[in-house]
Amino acid sequence: MNIVKGVTYRCKYNVGSPSCDLYGDFIVDCSGGNSSSTKWLNEGFDLIVPTEQMYYGCGSVTFIGERFKTGDPMIDSITMGGCTVNVPTRNTGMHVSPMRTIKTANENSSGILSALICHCVNSEFPPNDSYENLLEWTKTHLPSEYYVMLKSTKVLGPLVPYRRAINQRKFLKSLGNKWPQNYILLGDALYTFNPQYGQGMTHPCRLVREFNKIFNTNYHQLKDISYIFNRRASSISEECWLISTANDWKIPTLKVIRM
Structure with missing residues (x-):
């Protein structure tokens, strides 16, 4: 059973700065498109997060x-x-x-x-x-x-x-119960979009609204919320992804990488 109980924080602008452990009942990772989540999830839980990246020369x-x-x-x-x-x-x-x-x-x-x-x-x-x-x-x-x-x-x-904008998505729903409890990805840490279509703001706003609905029902156990959220977020994310990427498939130099 994989459980996230907190985060380790260190100032990224000072390589030699000491780290600090912060604990919480539920962790929302909004660390952006350069999130190290896939790296430490693999190192800590031997968890490989399926990822797709689209490079369109933006x-x-x-x-x-x-x-x-x-x-x-x-x-x-x-x-x-x-x-x-x-x-x-x-x-x-x-x-x-x-x-x-x-x-x-x-x-x-x-x-x-x-x-x-x-x-x-x-x-x-x-x-x-x-x-x-x-x-x-x-x-x-x-x-x-x-x-x-x-x-x-x-x-x-x-x-x-x-010159670093790409489309990127992580397929968390496919991991099911392998995904750690009490931990979710949000915003660019989960999906990044072509900025032309405005989904970079729309997507996290829709997910936060869904996240709020899950908590407000008051009958889900805390340990189940990350799995429930990943399932619901999947359909919302797919809608935003289609809006953002449909036109990009016509780009001559488009490069798609699946990991």
């Missing part, structure tokens, strides 16, 4: 900028929006979102500080070494109006790249 560059007037009223009117990836015909996209208004004496300024993100699938990554190179990438990878928008934007911070 990447992005995010930055903060002050937008200036382009002379095109249609483009200047876009304060929030963008163009989405539509594989396989277009593997790149862009989004702009206003952060706050700013005071400026420049009549050509929109007076808006915005967050802008250029993103891709199929490994058609936007460059982050210079804004000039990002503009060149935009010219060939995005609709012309977004090139005009970025050309009229003053960058006010670093170009921040991200």
Whole structure:
């Protein structure tokens, strides 16, 4: 019988820091996509968690900028929006979102500080070494109006790249009673999704609601809750997975790994 009675905590930013054992009646693991759960479950309980990963070449560059007037009223009117990836015909996209208004004496300024993100699938990554190179990438990878928008934007911070997004899921239901008592995975520790479809937030919210229902019934024993949760979470997770991955199967360089 596998039972989790607590966690061992250590500051990850200090390799030499001492560890601390924390005990609890029920452990909810929200340690994210880089969770070490599969490793220590295998080491501690000889438990192999079936996992599937989908690598679809997702990447992005995010930055903060002050937008200036382009002379095109249609483009200047876009304060929030963008163009989405539509594989396989277009593997790149862009989004702009206003952060706050700013005071400026420049009549050509929109007076808006915005967050802008250029993103891709199929490994058609936007460059982050210079804004000039990002503009060149935009010219060939995005609709012309977004090139005009970025050309009229003053960058006010670093170009921040991200290239580690994947779809990943763990098949906990298949483990049945081998799964440890008093322990569940939640959020990215259980499933990670293509961020384009919003399931990274929707999925854990739906699971938390289901978890709350299980506790509120007041007739399940604590030792059975993790098994009950894994069964119910399976169908919810499958719905979110299909929404998030259906379009990714059209990506030419898609790579699927099952472990």
